[in-house]
Amino acid sequence: MPTVSAHAAVTLAAHVDHVFGLMGNGNAYFLDALARQTSATFTAVRHEAGAVVAADAYHRASGRLAAATATYGAGFTNTLTALAEAVQAHVPLVLVVGDEPTSGPRPWDVDQIALASAVGARTYTVGRADAAATTLIAVEHALTYRVPTVLAIPYDVAAADAGPVPDVAGPRLPAPLPAQGGFARAAVREIADALASARRPLLLAGRGAWLSGAGATLGAVADATGALTVTTALGRGVFPRPEFDLGVAGGFGAQGAMELVRQADVALVVGASLNQFTMRFGELFAPGTRVLQVDVAPAATHPHVGGYVRGDAAGVAADVLAALDGAHPSGWRESVDVAAARRYDPGEPVAPDGRLDPRSAAARLAELLPADRVVVSDGGHFLAWANMYWPVAAPDRLLMVGTAYQAIGLGFASVPGAALARPDATVVLTTGDGGGLMALADLESAVRVAGGRGMAVVWNDAAYGAEIHVYGRQGLAREPMLIPGVDFAGLATAAGAQGVTVRSLADLDVLARWSARPPAQRPFLLLDLQVSPAVVAPYQEEIVRANAANAAHLGHAASTANALDAARAVPVPAAPGR
Structure with missing residues (x-):
């Protein structure tokens, strides 16, 4: 007899064609049913956050609903940053997770409904008699409000018999809002x-x-x-x-x-x-x-x-x-x-510190990148270079996964979602060294899924650039902002990609040779750009100026308040009850 997990899988698969995730105790029966009883494709990633990120990127590149899945407990909590990003960015997706038994929590269980709610996602929990209907409600909610929903399968009902999977009507979605x-x-x-x-x-x-x-x-x-x-x-x-x-x-x-x-x-x-x-x-x-x-x-x-x-x-x-x-x-x-x-500063071939000027590198990359491309961007100081210098054909050809929640480390996991959403395009990841290290678990996923239709540009300045340009200027200790030199080209090679260290503009010619080869005959390419941390993106300068202006305003307001208080000899009252 079909299980509760099968009811969820079959109903969900009527509305999604791709599911990203990792198998664990809490979702094993769901994934088994997905593989045996539906036509949906499952793509494995190596970190639970990557499952949500890949589904997020898939939607942004295709406009279609996607799903992610993880086990209960630690598997679910690993998804939270990516889930918060999807909420902030208004990305509809369904995250299928295991959950505590209906009899109550075990020592390793946490209140997953509360955690999901804390980042803005609603949870729908399936039961023995309503798994299909509840799954449809989760799909309808995600599409109606353009947010992720969590579909929870309690551990003790996951493999329970639930009878034949019922026919469930499709989701009812609202019409576009008219100006009435x-x-x-x-x-x-x-x-x-x-x-x-x-x-x-x-x-x-x-x-x-x-x-x-x-x-x-x-x-x-x-x-x-x-x-x-x-x-x-x-x-x-x-x-x-x-x-x-x-x-x-x-x-x-x-x-x-x-x-x-x-x-x-x-x-x-x-x-x-x-x-x-x-x-x-x-x-x-x-x-x-x-x-x-x-x-x-x-x-x-x-x-x-x-x-x-x-x-x-x-x-x-x-x-x-x-x-x-x-x-x-x-x-x-x-x-x-x-x-x-619309012309940008072309930069210099090499910055005064001897490392690449990211502006000239970005401009040269724009000349060499495949025309039919989807750019996926991690978060960080570097994200200006792709936004400024690389044209894109349409909004669904630039995916900025992480910026809504101001997160970094979601880059590599974005590649599988974009690659499966746009199977004829080249997926180009732009990421920093800090975010790249944080997302390293899914470098393998990017290489495996995208193959010769994928590449990554790592803006490697041996630092957390945004922190350097904001807090370094304020005289804060720089050591926590620095990253020892990392050989991303070597890491990529170990994962099965072609890794190239780029120290000059001439080194970028490898991209022209790579692009000339058919995708099926080339590996994933990673360009490890040794860029200068001294070149500051204009948007970062705007942030610095805005912060300084706010600080000056607050300082002036505080000085004025102190002067008035002193002149009036009236103390600021405490809040009632304190």
Whole structure:
């Protein structure tokens, strides 16, 4: 008879085609049923965090739901950082885990429901009579709210007979959120009028615009108004006219492009949350710019927004385009040299310390990388180089797994998910030495799954770069920020890849030779770039300036408060009850 685990596996496999994970006591029967009774593919990784990361990357690259699985206890707790990242990044996936018996916890069990809830994930626990229905609810919740869910299988029911697997209806998903009501219609009209009358209109789109399929319509809005366009880091490639696109807004943007953004008199923001990095800590737009926003959030997401419409990006964009009927383009975008504005500092072949300048290395890599590529990025100081110098064709061709939760060490495990989601593309991982060491367990997974369709660029500066540039400048002890030299090329070779140490731009020519070979006839390639820690990414300089400004503001506020307290001779009261 089919088991409870089989009910979960068969129901889940109706909605996913890939499951990533490790086998353990808590999920052994689930994986057995998945292999024997479904057509879903299981891909093993070497660390439980890697299971969630791979499923996360699979979704970001394909748009399809994926699943991860781990055992109970230590297996589950190993997933928490990756699970938190998926929650923060609004990635729908289902994590199937073992859990404590229904009779109560054993000495090695922990409160997994509480732990999942602490990072924002809801848990659904299957029983003997409802495993299929509960699995469907977990799938529906993940897809409806664009979050990961945890599907728990108690240890004592995992192998219990549950009868034939029932036919379960598919998940019911909500329709795109329309902009309804008189206020919304008036706001759409206001947006159209503002864009039509603007002398220097600008459109800024984020990942939300891509997910809703608004790219083509927003391109038509830009054509109708003569607007320049710009995107968030996760929205790169969403606009159809690259000749009028300024690239990435925020610290990854070119200086000339950001100066043009500040010239805009009207800016329409679509599907972008306007976080502090996109907004350059409040400096993206000039004072006086009229900022209008379209999003599904309950209210505007930044205080600089002066007009807001809540609704699906594609639907509202279509409404705005219809309201622009008869509008005349401003002519602004034809009057500026967009290509010149988007140029980045080319750097020098070698930095003063004798190591590679990461800017020139990134620019040379952009010339050599396969055109049909998916870039997956770990977190860390280095992530600027790929975002600044490597073009991507669409938002689903750049996956930044880890940045939502500001985590590092999720890079190598991203490669299997991206490789299986995009089997015809080359997956290019960009990672640092600190994150690379943290993720080392799944170097083998990347090499095994991607093979000749995968490569990694390790920006090896023998340091935790972000800490060096923030806290090193403050005079804090540098020793905890340093990493002894690590031979990543040797580690890659040991895992079955081709590892190459890169100390000069000429050493990068190996990539041209590798790219010329058919994927089936070449191994995974890892380039160990010996880069200088002295070259600071512009976005990191913005963070340093913002931190200094905040510190000065707090210091001034504290000084003012102390002066007032002294003048009034009134002590600051303690909280009641203390």
